[in-house]
Amino acid sequence: MVTAEEIQQNGYRTLADILRSVRGFYVTSDRTYSFLGVRGFGLPGDYNTRVLLMIDGHRSNDNIYDQAMLGTEFPLDVDLIERVEVIRGPSSSLYGSNAFFAVINVITKRGHDINGLELSFDAGSFDSFKGRASYGGKFKGAQTLLSGSFYDSAGQTLFFPEFNTPANNNGITRNTDYDRYHDLLWTTSFRNFTLQAVDNRREKGIPTAPFGTTFDDPENHAIDQHQYVDLSYQAAIGHAWELSARTYYDRYGYDATWPYSVGGPNVDYARGQRWGSELQLSRTFWQKHRLTFGSELRDNFQQDQKNYNTTPVVVYIDDRRTSWMGAGFAQDEYAITRRLTVNAGFRYDRYTRYGGSTNPRVGLIYRPFEVTSLKLLYGSAFRVPNVYEAYYGNNTGSNGLYLLNPLLNPESTKNVEAVWEQKLGNRFQFSSDVFRDYISNLISLEEDPLTGLVMNNNAAKARSTGVEFEVGGRFSGGLHGSLSYTFTEAENQQTNHILVNSPRHIAKINLTAPLYRQRVFASMDGQYVDSRRSLAGNRVPAFPIFNVTLLGHALNKHWDLSGSVYNLFDRRYFDVAPQEDRQDALQEDGRNFRLKLTWNFRGKQ
Numbered sequence: 001m002v003t004a005e006e007i008q009q010n011g012y013r014t015l016a017d018i019l020r021s022v023r024g025f026y027v028t029s030d031r032t033y034s035f036l037g038v039r040g041f042g043l044p045g046d047y048n049t050r051v052l053l054m055i056d057g058h059r060s061n062d063n064i065y066d067q068a069m070l071g072t073e074f075p076l077d078v079d080l081i082e083r084v085e086v087i088r089g090p091s092s093s094l095y096g097s098n099a100f101f102a103v104i105n106v107i108t109k110r111g112h113d114i115n116g117l118e119l120s121f122d123a124g125s126f127d128s129f130k131g132r133a134s135y136g137g138k139f140k141g142a143q144t145l146l147s148g149s150f151y152d153s154a155g156q157t158l159f160f161p162e163f164n165t166p167a168n169n170n171g172i173t174r175n176t177d178y179d180r181y182h183d184l185l186w187t188t189s190f191r192n193f194t195l196q197a198v199d200n201r202r203e204k205g206i207p208t209a210p211f212g213t214t215f216d217d218p219e220n221h222a223i224d225q226h227q228y229v230d231l232s233y234q235a236a237i238g239h240a241w242e243l244s245a246r247t248y249y250d251r252y253g254y255d256a257t258w259p260y261s262v263g264g265p266n267v268d269y270a271r272g273q274r275w276g277s278e279l280q281l282s283r284t285f286w287q288k289h290r291l292t293f294g295s296e297l298r299d300n301f302q303q304d305q306k307n308y309n310t311t312p313v314v315v316y317i318d319d320r321r322t323s324w325m326g327a328g329f330a331q332d333e334y335a336i337t338r339r340l341t342v343n344a345g346f347r348y349d350r351y352t353r354y355g356g357s358t359n360p361r362v363g364l365i366y367r368p369f370e371v372t373s374l375k376l377l378y379g380s381a382f383r384v385p386n387v388y389e390a391y392y393g394n395n396t397g398s399n400g401l402y403l404l405n406p407l408l409n410p411e412s413t414k415n416v417e418a419v420w421e422q423k424l425g426n427r428f429q430f431s432s433d434v435f436r437d438y439i440s441n442l443i444s445l446e447e448d449p450l451t452g453l454v455m456n457n458n459a460a461k462a463r464s465t466g467v468e469f470e471v472g473g474r475f476s477g478g479l480h481g482s483l484s485y486t487f488t489e490a491e492n493q494q495t496n497h498i499l500v501n502s503p504r505h506i507a508k509i510n511l512t513a514p515l516y517r518q519r520v521f522a523s524m525d526g527q528y529v530d531s532r533r534s535l536a537g538n539r540v541p542a543f544p545i546f547n548v549t550l551l552g553h554a555l556n557k558h559w560d561l562s563g564s565v566y567n568l569f570d571r572r573y574f575d576v577a578p579q580e581d582r583q584d585a586l587q588e589d590g591r592n593f594r595l596k597l598t599w600n601f602r603g604k605q
Helices: 004-009 015-020 166-171 387-391
Strands: 025-029 034-038 051-055 081-088 102-108 116-124 128-139 142-153 179-190 193-205 221-237 241-258 266-285 289-310 313-335 340-351 355-369 372-383 411-424 428-447 454-474 480-492 505-516 520-529 543-555 559-566 574-576 585-587 592-602
Touching: 004 081, 004 505, 004 543, 015 025, 015 034, 015 081, 025 574, 289 387, 313 387, 411 454
Parallel strands: 051 102
Antiparallel strands: 025 034, 081 102, 116 128, 116 592, 128 142, 142 179, 179 193, 193 221, 221 241, 241 266, 266 289, 289 313, 313 340, 340 355, 355 372, 372 411, 411 428, 428 454, 454 480, 480 505, 505 520, 520 543, 543 559, 559 592, 574 585
């Protein structure tokens, strides 16, 4: 778990920054989106579909690409995050599709956390500016938080040696790396009801010239929009049952312009809408069983994709679909003895296009001592193909790149895991984790040898084996932090090759020290990511990155001032490029900085 205090002290700017600090996770950027790798799986072309991202329990993955937005495309300001909860391993027994390798639940702040007016402004490298205004408070049994943010970055002047010709400005591109967004959050709670609304629009310039588009053209850009309204209810029924229910409406929009030197620009378009409802009941029976039952219904009443040229108008893809799913699940936490507990559950999901899937999860938890916990876990998970993977393209490939494949089958995984958690005195804790994942029907892009075009196929079986260690705690002087290491070997079982973009070794360190009472803090976080194989079979070098932040907290009771330097030692490092880029690897940001000022005027508690 990552808390609001840790987010502030470490100067994290996006959800991707937060997840970089989490044990075993790694983030790849194609300079448009941020992609999360988990347990050695970070395949290029996967839009974070194997991770379920939720905001206060609301599913955030869209219904076109199943994409979990993590970078500046994430629909909330990170200043509004109270904590980020991470569940590792397959969790389809409770959450269904996309809960494949991890579930991430972002818990937002409420009105009492702001308790007044709060204004924030920051400026940083690459002509980047961001502002936020938030107001929160309690009113006669209700509490409300209303917050809006904006961000504008001119981006960098970049050099790509793959385009180093006079016709392509000698590989130099300017004014194409821009990034802009605005977002709005409104949360109101009254008694047992909570109403939440989110509105977000983000526009990102694409400097890498993917899909053979014109290099150094600022018209190369993508726009993502995400809006939702969620009404939830939580209450105790009688003296035994606990009820949790929600209903929601979601809308997702995507628009991209791909400029070409011949034939005019190409336009990519997607629109998704859905509504859904969830119900969950819990109660304790006979003092030893904690039973939970639940159901879910989701209606994707719009899943549209379109691709066309504008001059002259030529339509390559015009696909309109609808779908629905329903699910039911049950879970029992059975305390066999005071020290031994069994947690067992299963979930059944049914999809209109892919039929049914049943996924169990069983955990045996043994606590031989008050400070020691041993867990043995088994679970399975699945992921249904999204409409982009199955239906973006046509049978002739006349759209220039993709062949459709409506015969895709769901992916599935089985996981075995052993966990040891140990408290070391009153200040420190240690954990270790040994796991093995077996993945079947892995969906990935493959080139058709007859046409040279690409198509999503259930191409392979894969296996991931790994071990993780983490130790963290707080010293008597206030110094606190954590140190973690992960070894993973994720390989294609048919070729016995390590998967693309899969590092064997990941190490992380995080330290925060109070410099003056509890008002001035210095923080350092670092990540080491091992070398990875690119799509062309080359090795992308390993790299260490260190970031530092100095925070003056509650200066003069109302002001917070912080300064952060990212990539402190100006390390030159690369990420694996996706299939649509001419580049095999993309150089990421060098040393950069941010200054941030927050003013808050608190009301009476």
